[in-house]
Amino acid sequence: MELYIRPDYEVVRNESRCIACRVCERQCANEVHTFDSETGLMRSDESKCVNCHRCVSLCPTHALKIVKTDDTYRENANWEAQTIHEVYRQANTGGVLLSSMGNPKPYPVFWDKLLINASQVTNPPIDPLREPMETKLYLGSRKVKIERGEDGLLKDTLPPQLKLSVPIMFSAMSYGSISYNAHESLARAAEELGTYYNTGEGGLHKDFYKYGKNTIVQVASGRFGVHKEYLEAAAAIEIKMGQGAKPGIGGHLPGAKITEDVSETRMIPKGIDAISPAPHHDIYSIEDLKQLVDSLKEATEYKKPIIVKIAAVHNAAAIASGIARSGADIIAIDGYRGGTGAAPTRIRDNVGIPIEMALAQIDSRLREEGIRDNVSLVVGGSVRSSADVVKAIALGADACYIGTAALLALGCHLCRSCHTGKCNWGIATQRPDLVKRLNPDLGYKRLVNLVSAWKHEIEEMMGGMGINSLEALRGNRLMLRGIGLTDTELKLLGVRYAGESL
Amino acid sequence: MKILANGMHYSALNAAVRMAEDDVEIVNCIGQRYIGAGLLRRQIVIHGTPGNALGAYLNGAEVRIDGNVQEATGDTMNAGVIEVHGSAGDATGYAMRGGKIFIEGDVGYRCGIHMKAFRTQKPAIVIGGRAGSFLGEYQAGGTIVVLGEHLNGKPIVGNFCGTGMHGGEIYLRTDELSAALPAQVKAERVEGELSEEVTALIKEWCARFGREEEGYLNCVYYRLTPNADNPYRQMYTPN
Numbered sequence A: 001m002e003l004y005i006r007p008d009y010e011v012v013r014n015e016s017r018c019i020a021c022r023v024c025e026r027q028c029a030n031e032v033h034t035f036d037s038e039t040g041l042m043r044s045d046e047s048k049c050v051n052c053h054r055c056v057s058l059c060p061t062h063a064l065k066i067v068k069t070d071d072t073y074r075e076n077a078n079w080e081a082q083t084i085h086e087v088y089r090q091a092n093t094g095g096v097l098l099s100s101m102g103n104p105k106p107y108p109v110f111w112d113k114l115l116i117n118a119s120q121v122t123n124p125p126i127d128p129l130r131e132p133m134e135t136k137l138y139l140g141s142r143k144v145k146i147e148r149g150e151d152g153l154l155k156d157t158l159p160p161q162l163k164l165s166v167p168i169m170f171s172a173m174s175y176g177s178i179s180y181n182a183h184e185s186l187a188r189a190a191e192e193l194g195t196y197y198n199t200g201e202g203g204l205h206k207d208f209y210k211y212g213k214n215t216i217v218q219v220a221s222g223r224f225g226v227h228k229e230y231l232e233a234a235a236a237i238e239i240k241m242g243q244g245a246k247p248g249i250g251g252h253l254p255g256a257k258i259t260e261d262v263s264e265t266r267m268i269p270k271g272i273d274a275i276s277p278a279p280h281h282d283i284y285s286i287e288d289l290k291q292l293v294d295s296l297k298e299a300t301e302y303k304k305p306i307i308v309k310i311a312a313v314h315n316a317a318a319i320a321s322g323i324a325r326s327g328a329d330i331i332a333i334d335g336y337r338g339g340t341g342a343a344p345t346r347i348r349d350n351v352g353i354p355i356e357m358a359l360a361q362i363d364s365r366l367r368e369e370g371i372r373d374n375v376s377l378v379v380g381g382s383v384r385s386s387a388d389v390v391k392a393i394a395l396g397a398d399a400c401y402i403g404t405a406a407l408l409a410l411g412c413h414l415c416r417s418c419h420t421g422k423c424n425w426g427i428a429t430q431r432p433d434l435v436k437r438l439n440p441d442l443g444y445k446r447l448v449n450l451v452s453a454w455k456h457e458i459e460e461m462m463g464g465m466g467i468n469s470l471e472a473l474r475g476n477r478l479m480l481r482g483i484g485l486t487d488t489e490l491k492l493l494g495v496r497y498a499g500e501s502l
Numbered sequence B: 001m002k003i004l005a006n007g008m009h010y011s012a013l014n015a016a017v018r019m020a021e022d023d024v025e026i027v028n029c030i031g032q033r034y035i036g037a038g039l040l041r042r043q044i045v046i047h048g049t050p051g052n053a054l055g056a057y058l059n060g061a062e063v064r065i066d067g068n069v070q071e072a073t074g075d076t077m078n079a080g081v082i083e084v085h086g087s088a089g090d091a092t093g094y095a096m097r098g099g100k101i102f103i104e105g106d107v108g109y110r111c112g113i114h115m116k117a118f119r120t121q122k123p124a125i126v127i128g129g130r131a132g133s134f135l136g137e138y139q140a141g142g143t144i145v146v147l148g149e150h151l152n153g154k155p156i157v158g159n160f161c162g163t164g165m166h167g168g169e170i171y172l173r174t175d176e177l178s179a180a181l182p183a184q185v186k187a188e189r190v191e192g193e194l195s196e197e198v199t200a201l202i203k204e205w206c207a208r209f210g211r212e213e214e215g216y217l218n219c220v221y222y223r224l225t226p227n228a229d230n231p232y233r234q235m236y237t238p239n
């Protein structure tokens, strides 16, 4: 027996504005809207609505709005409607709950409990419009040996570096989980901005090899699309050990999403499930990880930095310490709020730790052990604004990965229904009629706008602090003060409470 | 070109192999890793024992080893041949997508894990002896043949053969399946006629290691294939 589950949202149509143009009907891939030819009116079946706001945005007379339903169960602070619905769903089907995008639960956001310093009187602020501000940076290992050549001159022993003009990169999102047009937008934006996008574990589409110098390619346990030219095309190679949205859980792209083009890119047959389990079955230790790092370096002749990406989990600091000794050049840490194209709900909502805590602890640990210069740190997992970026750098990051923010720039409305493959915004879908709704010519400009705006804001905040280079901000926790934090939280973040002077 | 490998660091050895203009013979190999990583056309003959990840990302080169090899041989191999006149360690042929690996002796755990096929690329591993546990784990394509030539009283494969398998095929030369198979795998008895492809693979193995084809072709095999392409489909409920 299937129990009816009442929809969470209602589609409200202002009949006096609606002209029955049927735009909403054409725009909604969830088939919520239909035209009733008898009455000449539009109808809606809200049980199918995911609240993606596509119809609201495109209705020419603004006749539509989506509202939270006021239908209510008997109120219960412990058993909220969502919790009840999840039980119904599982009793209906017997399946594991599947969700997408980042953890939506009301856990504390530590970015919002950190305040940034500004200079007054003694150490004057810098005006970024007038004075040069250095937002350029390099990612890679700084572990250099001092060696001299025959001629007595110093040899260049610096390992390969990535050069970024802003401390922001686009995080791993695979072709398959997002569309061709979304990938094209990210690749072109990365090129124009002088930064990098990340292929995720779905391979690199042949059309995008030309953006190779702004591309980070991923190697995950399933090794989809990994071959010599793929590794060679990239500016850096990222080994995916974990993902913030689903630590300890692998990737699984259902066969239905493996279209012709996706199959070409992943180098697997069409229609077959693409499974990349959480464990790399050849990696059980830091020594084993080192072997994969080194084999990738050998295969690319030591020309590319190797990134190891992990999810922020309880022992992240100890794990990062191991990775920093594995020969990896960069560690990417993904917080528990990171997005995903599909993850088991329970994992997404309950596993992992906040990126702010993981970052602060990893940076401190690597400094204490004297190996901070072995690696650069890149953090992601819900970096929502330029202020989050500044705080992350002050906590010890070299740069940030943004995923959800980038998708929002492309039109995502955070309906968290990516796993259905029917993204009305042409992002998390492979359906050609939906994909073409995202125009990469416009999409890439919106990404460039977003990151350029953030860059200006970062410069302003830095200027305010009297700091003129990212280098001077990195790990400078004196530039942060906590508010509404407990002693333990302050200790873990390594910051003082607001009002506490030196 | 002949390279005397004793005492050489693997990066120096591999650089020398990469730079070589013609075929390479490595003498006194003592555990150097990543030999031939990503190499295109080239013949490499190795005397001694290479280290882990021999022929990783191999892209067309042919490697022959007159001894044993260690872990992760042919990791993510795309094309080429690896011929081992001895036994191989764990995770042999991890995620290989093309090319062939021939082993005269046994293989360790997780041989052929994540093996895939792609368009005309059909990877194959032929094992003369027996295979350890987790043979063909998550296999998504390609062919694995285990000939069980010298079993030493042990079963032809260890436990959990084909766990998570969702494509490709495994042939075991045995007239009785001893270990229980996971639910995703179905087994059929093949007596006499083998497919052209598998026959060719077995013949090639025989030719490479100097065996009579007869004894390997007219035998009973068990052919293991996945039950379905999408064994995980039913597990989820959209939330």
Ligand code: SF4
Pocket (backbone or CB within 6 Å): A011, A027, A028, A029, A030, A031, A032, A033, A048, A049, A050, A051, A052, A053, A054, A055, A056, A066, A424
């Ligand atoms: S799913 Fe999106 S497009 Fe369809 S009715 Fe709901 S808000 Fe509108």
Ligand code: SF4
Pocket (backbone or CB within 6 Å): A052, A100, A101, A407, A411, A412, A413, A414, A415, A416, A417, A418, A419, A422, A423, A424, A425, A426, A427, A428
């Ligand atoms: S990408 Fe599309 S499906 Fe996913 S949350 Fe955004 S709008 Fe919804």
